[in-house]
Amino acid sequence: GAVVSQHPSRVICKSGTSVKIECRSLDFQATTMFWYRQFPKQSLMLMATSNEGSKATYEQGVEKDKFLINHASLTLSTLTVTSAHPEDSSFYICSAETGDPYEQYFGPGTRLTVT
């Protein structure tokens, strides 16, 4: 099946710095990718929809200037957490969609810890 990778798998950064997380579809092209956030023992919450070649669509309550998304190619989307704060510490998961049949393939996630 289709494979989605994320890099890094975990990152620790200091408060105020920025962190970039990459999401790649390894063996298929994905026009659309999604970024989710998962708090401990909670479900996945959609943050934004990343569209190749256009601006991302953010969910209500998600600061677009804080969570910068770039989808420059059909196999790569990046999420940059700018000026990170401890409350941004979380598990970030990306997914990439395929066409017919519709399915989303998920990356393994990136654990961000802001100290």
Place this chain on the structure above:
Amino acid sequence: AQRVTQPEKLLSVFKGAPVELKCNYSYSGSPELFWYVQYSRQRLQLLLRHISRESIKGFTADLNKGETSFHLKKPFAQEEDSAMYYCALNTGRRALTFGSGTRLQVQP
């Protein structure tokens, strides 16, 4: 707004017992429902979708529009079924709305 409800955080059964993981949704349009599974230390993966009406690893789920439910069932649980199960709804926006998840523990 769309919503997915999984009322049970934890479901513990013995090996060989039947399993039913509950999922209810709210959406005014025509929904597309999925069940995703996350085994320990692994990524989320698709278990089954309602439109294919297939059985994967012995699991089945039927969409009941009258009750707005999509419960996941298996007649005889196996220890390897222990995992986190998420019900998800696609409302046509292509992004998925997830339920809060149910942890299934199958005891020997």
